[in-house]
Amino acid sequence: MAKRIDVAGLSAYYGPTRAIEDISMTIEPRTVTAFIGPSGCGKSTFLRTLNRMHEVIPGARVEGKVTLDDVDLYGNGVDPVAVRRSIGMVFQRPNPFPTMSIYDNVAAGLRLAGVKKKSELDNVVESSLKGANLWKEVENRLKKPGSGLSGGQQQRLCIARAIAVSPDVLLMDEPCSALDPISTTAIEDLISQLKSEFTIVIVTHNMQQAARVSDRTAFFNISGTGTPGRLIEIDETSRIFANPTEKATEDYITGRFG
Amino acid sequence: MSGITPTATRPTPRPGGGGSAIALNSGTRRGDAVFSGAVRGAAILLLILMGAIAAFLVYRAQDALSANTANVLTYTGTWAPDDSPPKFGIGALAWGTLVTSLIAIILAAPVAVGVALFITQYAPRKLAQVLGYIVDLLAAVPSIIYGLWGILFLVPHMQGASQVISDVLGWLPPFESGVFGRSVFTAGVILAIMILPIIAAISREIFLQTPRDQVEAAYALGATRWEMIRLAVLPYGRSGVGSAIVLGFGRALGETIAVAMVLSTSSIFVTKLLQPGGNTIAANIALQFGSAFTTGQGALIASGLVLFVVTFLVNWLARRITKHGGEAKERRGLGGLFRIGRGGESMHMESSYDAPAPSEATGSAGGPVAAGLGSPLSGTVPASRGAFEAKDSAPEVVADEAAGRGRSHRAPRVAGLEGGVLAAPSGSRRLRSGLAGGLSVATFALAVIPLASILWLVVSRGSHALNLDFLTHSLRNISESDPGGGVYHAIIGTVEQALLAALMAVPIGLLVAVYLVEYGRGMLARAVTFFVDVMMGLPSIVAGLFILSLWIIGLHQMANGFAGALALMILMLPIVIRSSEEMLKLVPDSLREASYALGVPKWRTITKIVIPTALPGIVTGVMLGVARVMGETAPILLVVQYVSFINGNPFDGSQGQATLPTVIYSTFTSPEHASNDRTWSAALLLILIIMLLNIVARLIAWWRRPNNT
Ligand SMILES: Nc1ncnc2c1ncn2[C@@H]1O[C@H](COP(=O)(O)OP(=O)(O)OP(=O)(O)O)[C@@H](O)[C@H]1O
Ligand SMILES: [Mg+2]
Numbered sequence: 014m015a016k017r018i019d020v021a022g023l024s025a026y027y028g029p030t031r032a033i034e035d036i037s038m039t040i041e042p043r044t045v046t047a048f049i050g051p052s053g054c055g056k057s058t059f060l061r062t063l064n065r066m067h068e069v070i071p072g073a074r075v076e077g078k079v080t081l082d083d084v085d086l087y088g089n090g091v092d093p094v095a096v097r098r099s100i101g102m103v104f105q106r107p108n109p110f111p112t113m114s115i116y117d118n119v120a121a122g123l124r125l126a127g128v129k130k131k132s133e134l135d136n137v138v139e140s141s142l143k144g145a146n147l148w149k150e151v152e153n154r155l156k157k158p159g160s161g162l163s164g165g166q167q168q169r170l171c172i173a174r175a176i177a178v179s180p181d182v183l184l185m186d187e188p189c190s191a192l193d194p195i196s197t198t199a200i201e202d203l204i205s206q207l208k209s210e211f212t213i214v215i216v217t218h219n220m221q222q223a224a225r226v227s228d229r230t231a232f233f234n235i236s237g238t239g240t241p242g243r244l245i246e247i248d249e250t251s252r253i254f255a256n257p258t259e260k261a262t263e264d265y266i267t268g269r270f271g
Numbered sequence: 272m273s274g275i276t277p278t279a280t281r282p283t284p285r286p287g288g289g290g291s292a293i294a295l296n297s298g299t300r301r302g303d304a305v306f307s308g309a310v311r312g313a314a315i316l317l318l319i320l321m322g323a324i325a326a327f328l329v330y331r332a333q334d335a336l337s338a339n340t341a342n343v344l345t346y347t348g349t350w351a352p353d354d355s356p357p358k359f360g361i362g363a364l365a366w367g368t369l370v371t372s373l374i375a376i377i378l379a380a381p382v383a384v385g386v387a388l389f390i391t392q393y394a395p396r397k398l399a400q401v402l403g404y405i406v407d408l409l410a411a412v413p414s415i416i417y418g419l420w421g422i423l424f425l426v427p428h429m430q431g432a433s434q435v436i437s438d439v440l441g442w443l444p445p446f447e448s449g450v451f452g453r454s455v456f457t458a459g460v461i462l463a464i465m466i467l468p469i470i471a472a473i474s475r476e477i478f479l480q481t482p483r484d485q486v487e488a489a490y491a492l493g494a495t496r497w498e499m500i501r502l503a504v505l506p507y508g509r510s511g512v513g514s515a516i517v518l519g520f521g522r523a524l525g526e527t528i529a530v531a532m533v534l535s536t537s538s539i540f541v542t543k544l545l546q547p548g549g550n551t552i553a554a555n556i557a558l559q560f561g562s563a564f565t566t567g568q569g570a571l572i573a574s575g576l577v578l579f580v581v582t583f584l585v586n587w588l589a590r591r592i593t594k595h596g597g598e599a600k601e602r603r604g605l606g607g608l609f610r611i612g613r614g615g616e617s618m619h620m621e622s623s624y625d626a627p628a629p630s631e632a633t634g635s636a637g638g639p640v641a642a643g644l645g646s647p648l649s650g651t652v653p654a655s656r657g658a659f660e661a662k663d664s665a666p667e668v669v670a671d672e673a674a675g676r677g678r679s680h681r682a683p684r685v686a687g688l689e690g691g692v693l694a695a696p697s698g699s700r701r702l703r704s705g706l707a708g709g710l711s712v713a714t715f716a717l718a719v720i721p722l723a724s725i726l727w728l729v730v731s732r733g734s735h736a737l738n739l740d741f742l743t744h745s746l747r748n749i750s751e752s753d754p755g756g757g758v759y760h761a762i763i764g765t766v767e768q769a770l771l772a773a774l775m776a777v778p779i780g781l782l783v784a785v786y787l788v789e790y791g792r793g794m795l796a797r798a799v800t801f802f803v804d805v806m807m808g809l810p811s812i813v814a815g816l817f818i819l820s821l822w823i824i825g826l827h828q829m830a831n832g833f834a835g836a837l838a839l840m841i842l843m844l845p846i847v848i849r850s851s852e853e854m855l856k857l858v859p860d861s862l863r864e865a866s867y868a869l870g871v872p873k874w875r876t877i878t879k880i881v882i883p884t885a886l887p888g889i890v891t892g893v894m895l896g897v898a899r900v901m902g903e904t905a906p907i908l909l910v911v912q913y914v915s916f917i918n919g920n921p922f923d924g925s926q927g928q929a930t931l932p933t934v935i936y937s938t939f940t941s942p943e944h945a946s947n948d949r950t951w952s953a954a955l956l957l958i959l960i961i962m963l964l965n966i967v968a969r970l971i972a973w974w975r976r977p978n979n980t
Contacts, residue, residue, distance in 0.1 A: 069490055071396045098493030108484035112506035121502060122492040127700070171488070178492065 015042035015212040016082040016099075016181040018063060023077030024241070025058050025067055032058045034241035036077070038231060040182075045204060045213045047223035047250065050233030051265065055242030056216045059233070060184050063214065064100035065093040081181065098126070101175035103185040107167035109159035109174070115142075116155040118170055122178035137177050145173035146203050165196020172203065182212040190218065201226050220266060224254050232262045306874035307790055313782030314791075314799045317844070321802040324817050324841075331820050332576050335359075335569025343573075347539050350559060352570035359570045361577050363540045367455065367549040368578065370541050371530060372523035374459025379467045380516045385714025386467070387474035387512075392500055393708050403475060404969075409468035409722055411895075411965050413902020415932045416954050418529035419939055420725045421461040426452035426533055429460065433545045445544045453535035456544040458551070461529050464721045466519040471718070473518070477511035478504055497704035510593050517589035521582050525810025527553035527905035528936065552578040553812045557905050560819070568820055575813045586808035726958075733955030736948040742956075746934070746949075747916035758953050760917040764832055764928035765960075767921045768911075769901045771836035772843050777893055780847030781882075787848070788855040789877055806845035814841040815906025823910060832921025832928040835911040839900040846899060850892025854885040891968040898964035902957060904932035913937055931957040 018040040025033045033055035040046050048056045061067040062075050065086060079086040086096050109118045119138045120128075128134060138155070142148040147169040151162070159170050168188060175183060185204075189197040204213060204226045217223050223230055231247035246259050257263045336343060338357045346360025390402045429452045436456075440446040485503035494502055531554035534547075541549030552574045560571055744757035783803075787796060818838040822828045858881050866876040882889070912927025921928060931953050938950045 064491065066487065066491060069487070094493050094495050096493075097491055102487075102491035104484055104487060104491075106484055108482075108488045110485065110488065110502060110506065112509075121489075125492060125494055125498050125502075125700075174488075174492070 015210060017042045018182060018212065018214075019078075019080045020063070021078040021080075023059070023062060023075065023079065025055070025062050025075050026073060027058075027070065028072040030239075031241040033062075033233075034243055036244045038244060038247050040212060040214060041229065042212045043208055043210075044228040045208050045215060045226050046247075047227035047230045048214065048216045048233060049218070049220065049223050049230060049265070050242070050245075051235065052218075053238075053242070054233040054235045056233055057186050058242070060186055060214060060216055061102075063182070063184055064102055065096045066102060068093065098122070098178055099180055100182040100184060101178065101180035103168070103171050103175050103183065103188050105187040106191050107164055107171050109162075109167050109170050111158065111160045113159060114156045115151050115159045115162070115170060118159045119173050119177050121174060126178065138173075141173040141177040142170075144176055144203075144207065145169045146199060146206075147173055163196070165192045165199060168192060168196065168200060169203065172200070172207075176207065176211070180211065182214065183207065185213065185215040187216050187218065189222065197222070220254075224250060230254070232257070232259070232265060234261055234265070300872070303872050303874045306877070310782045310786035310790060311795070313779050314786040314795060316779065317783050317848075318795075318798060318802060320841075321805065323821070327821050327825070328572050328576050328579075328813075328817060331569050332573035333569075335566050336573050338566050339570070350538055350555065350570075353562075353564045353567040357566045357570070360538065361552070361574045363538050364550055364552045364555050364574055365577055365581065366540050368524055368551040368553070368581070370544070370549065371455055371458045371462055371534075371551055372520055374456060374544065375462035375466055375523040376516060376520045378460065378463035379470060379519060382463075382714045382718050383467045383470035383516075383519070384474055384512060385711045386471040386718045387478055388500065388504075389711040389715040390471075390475050391478040392496065392504065393711055403472075406468050406472050406475065408962055408965055410472045411898060411902075411961055412468075412725070412958060413904070413932060413961065414465060414526055414529045415902065415904040415935050416725065416729065416958060417461055417465045418532035418904075419935060419950065419954055420728060421457070421529055421533040422939065424724065424728055425461060425721075426457060428452075429454070429457045433457075437545050445542060447543055447545070451535075451545065451547050453533055453547050454545050455534065455541050455549045458530045458534045459544075461533055462523040462526055464725075465526065465529060466522050467718055468722070469522060470515050470519040473515035474508065474512045477508040477515070481507045495700055495704040497707040498700070500707070513592045514589040517585055517592060521585040521589070521808060524582050524585065525553055525578060525808075525812065526551075527557045527810070527812045528908075528932075530554040531557045532936075532939070553810060553905070556812050556816065557908060560816075560909055568824065572816055572820060575810075575816045578810055579808075579813050582808045582810055583805055586804065590804070729951060729954050729958060732948060733951035733953075736952040737955055741949075741952055745915060745917045746929075749915070756949065758929075758931060758934055758949070758956065760915070761929040761931045761934040761953065762956075763917065763919055764835075764911075764921075765901055765930040765932075765957075767919070768832050768835045768839055768907070768928065768930060769897050771833065771921060772839035772900055773893060773897050775836070775840045776843035776847050776896070780844050781851050781889065783848050784851035784855055785877060785882070787852050789873070789881070803845050803848050806841070807849065809841070809845075811838075811842055811903055812905040812909070814838050815909035817841065818906070819909045829924050830910055830912040830927050831923050832911060832918075835907045835928070835930070836921060838906040838910050839903060842903065842906070843896045843900050846896040847893060850896070851885070851889045854888035854892065855881060857888070858884045887971050887974070891972045894964050894968035894971070898961045898968070901930075901964075902932060902961055904936055907933050908936065931960075 020039070021037045023033070023036045024031055036059060048060065050056055058067065063079060063086075065075075067073050067075055075087065077087075081096075081099065085091065109115075110121065113121065116138055119141050120134045123134060123137055128137075139148060142151060147166060150166060151157075151170075154161075159167065162170060168191070172183075172185075172188070189200050192200065201222065204215065207213060208228075215223075215227065227250045229247060230250040230253040232245045232253065233242050234245045235242045245261050246253070246257065248258070253262060254266060257266065335352060335357070339352070339359060340356035341348065341358040341360055342362075343360055344362035346358060347363050348358060348360070350359050351357065352359040386406065390399050390406065394402055430450055433452070433454065433456065434450050437446050437448055437450075441448065481504045485507060486499060489499040489502040492502075530551050534550065534554060536550040536554065536558065537548040538550060539548050556571045556575055559567065563571055740755065741757035742762070743759050744755070745760035746756045746758070747760075749756035783799065787799060790796075791799065815838050818834055818841070822834055822837060823830055828834060862880055862884060863876055866880045867873075871879070907930055911930070911933070913929055913933050914927050915929065918926050918928050934953045935950050935957070938953070
């Protein structure tokens with residue numbers, strides 16, 4: 014069940030340093046939103062504030078408001094554990110649990126939620142692996158360790174693990190940057206399929222990838238080292254790439270830096 | 272627009288090119304040959320030393336064993352190898368050793384793991400660092416202090432505790448009628464308290480190495496903190512903690528002084544844990560060597576060999592666990608585990624270079640883990656490195672978890688967040704997470720009580736007599752009941768023997784480490800690595816026995832300070848080798864390659880680039896090694912004649928030396944108040960010196976960290 018995210022006036026800190034400043038945007042349901050911008054501008058930081066992963070870093074904190082279909086994620090009494098269950102995440106480096114089999118990796122989230130019935134687990138594992146375009150490759154080795162897969166397969170396994178708990182939103186932080194071109198294509202195809210069910214946010218350094226997979230694109234920038242990152246603009250991807258409002262966006266996209 | 276990324280500054284080409292002309296002349300090749308010959312020679316020397324120890328002990332033991340008229344496995348009469356006919360049995364001793372160590376490990380392991388979990392996963396970050404330091408320092412407290420506390424504090428209190436245990440569990444035969452303080456169980460308890468900080472320190476280090484991406488993967492799935500621990504921390508640390516526990520067991524097996532002090536011994540096969548009786552191999556050696564003649568020495572050596580073999584097997588087991596526990600990465604990461612010395616008192620240093628980025632922790636954990644075990648420095652591994660501290664929530668969530676409160680009052684709002692098959696984390700999941708947190712806090716509290724009691728007793732009873740007079744006078748002509756006197760003579764002995772030991776161990780150890788890291792290949796390297804492992808597991812009493820029987824009895828040398836230094840050298844060598852090896856391994860290959868690319872020969876690369884880069888770590892390791900051997904009691908008791916007066920010459924052919932541990936040992940039994948206070952003051956002084964060395968060693972490592980802000 015895809016949901017909409019609204020962000021208002023969000024700043025994030027690592028200890029005393031502010032990494033991102035005053036970001037507001039709307040992330041539409043059933044779309045793919047791409048975050049682009051130079052290294053260090055706070056894309057990952059911002060992404061991690063959306064499912065309250067930011068605060069697992071010691072000393073890190075967040076100001077501002079994030080709502081998921083009108084529920085304030087940082088509201089009083091909201092449990093970060095529940096937030097993360099609704100907003101799944103895929104990391105830059107594939108990180109399957111090394112001691113678990115492929116099956117157990119995908120089932121991990123469900124088991125945490127207390128699902129014990131074998132048939133239900135079987136169903137979800139199969140559908141998630143199918144959803145991640147991995148089923149055919151691992152069908153016969155579900156009991157083998159997940160770490161025995163190739164990098165691209167591992168990343169799809171992590172996507173399967175994330176979608177198995179039926180989140181509303183899927184956050185992906187440079188999910189293809191550790192992968193070869195063929196695996197990248199597989200994941201991009203997968204993203205296009207998944208957007209019918211999920212709200213997807215993807216951070217990428219690859220402009221072509223942003224153009225290929227996303228419906229909307231947000232450009233982030235920093236005005237100098239040590240200054241917090243800001244959102245420059247967010248718009249339809251076609252517009253951002255063809256005719257951006259801001260000069261900085263155009264410079265970045267065309268490879269011209271200030 | 273303003274500058275986004277500053278353009279990388281190009282390295283300016285050095286005018287005049289490479290500069291130093293290094294020709295391919297025979298001189299550099301000769302240098303290489305000489306240097307590699309030297310390090311290889313050191314490695315071979317080490318093998319010879321080990322071979323000599325083994326051969327000599329076997330040779331001495333054999334005579335006694337063949338002279339023995341009793342069944343060495345089953346005999347339970349008095350230890351009488353010097354009678355005619357000689358009679359002694361090792362079976363009951365070995366049994367007693369196993370029983371005490373098993374009691375210790377059963378008591379200590381769960382508590383230690385709980386403490387490590389508390390420090391790494393539950394305690395607030397600042398507190399966690401402080402607690403980490405404290406646990407590491409406690410792991411460095413010498414066993415004589417534990418023994419002292421055991422006999423003067425624990426034993427009287429154990430009478431009541433034994434009564435309670437036998438009231439509750441008395442229907443089980445091992446726990447029948449216990450009102451006795453000096454039982455096998457008490458010995459097990461004191462061993463448990465001793466090995467607890469060691470297991471906790473290693474486990475903590477391993478938990479800190481949990482790859483951050485695993486932790487994040489678990490949290491991103493919506494795991495509670497306890498679920499995250501079960502998904503990421505425990506699977507990753509399983510084999511490492513298993514090895515830590517086995518190593519703690521090995522350490523308990525070889526422990527001498529503390530057991531000798533608290534146990535009321537007899538040579539039976541112990542079955543009643545709460546009653547006096549039983550003995551351990553190490554304690555028996557310490558108690559019998561003074562009155563042993565030729566066959567008696569042989570018999571003690573035979574028992575020492577049994578202890579050595581058992582400890583070696585245990586350490587070998589620890590290594591197997593590490594090897595087979597988990598996947599390749601982990602294997603690599605924990606490869607250094609078995610290198611922990613005598614149950615983890617070796618050292619490790621923090622790499623000041625090559626700090627792995629948190630996200631790479633899985634792949635590159637090898638350095639810090641290997642280095643991190645045994646841990647006196649581990650407190651310097653902050654959260655910003657591989658260490659990932661779990662803070663999954665705002666403080667009030669922590670409080671809720673700790674209190675084990677459910678969160679039904681939040682359910683409606685949380686439920687509003689949920690889609691799909693998942694419900695909000697159920698009350699029972701919350702409860703479980705809270706219980707786990709509460710349990711780990713409780714284990715921590717449990718562990719703190721005895722350790723705080725030890726420190727408190729030592730400080731409160733030792734501090735008022737610890738004055739300038741105490742530091743500048745000896746115990747010459749001062750009988751036990753006299754007031755005054757001091758430990759000046761013992762300070763001199765302690766320092767001289769430790770420094771002499773270092774003087775011998777450091778050059779050999781460093782050369783062997785260089786051999787292993789820079790040259791070691793093939794059979795010789797494998798053999799050296801193996802024997803260093805063996806030496807790591809060598810119980811210190813066995814090292815003392817070796818020097819006693821070869822150097823003093825065999826070669827008719829004197830029981831002077833130098834003999835003590837020799838025994839300490841044997842104990843220090845593996846520590847110096849392992850720590851230097853880890854430090855040298857942490858020097859990135861790119862540095863070596865850069866040097867080679869300039870045409871610098873290998874031996875100069877090693878002496879001018881590699882060793883200087885690793886030097887702070889090596890110095891730290893040596894200092895921790897010195898601190899470690901300074902607290903040794905058992906081997907010194909065996910090989911250095913105790914004197915109560917000042918003797919500044921460790922090579923003196925006619926008289927021995929006192930050291931702080933042996934002063935403590937020789938004065939603790941006295942009931943007189945003054946003497947007891949001297950004992951406590953000596954204990955306090957010993958702790959202070961060892962702590963100081965540890966802290967300075969850590970500071971050296973810390974200063975060298977690139978980001979020591
Ligand atoms: N754990 C951390 N502790 C302290 N500062 C951090 C931490 N993680 C990131 N930062 C800082 O926050 C800023 C934003 O980092 P972030 O990782 O969000 O950038 P990014 O846009 O994702 O960069 P990249 O494209 O390289 O991934 C940077 O200045 C970075 O140094
Ligand atoms: Mg990033």
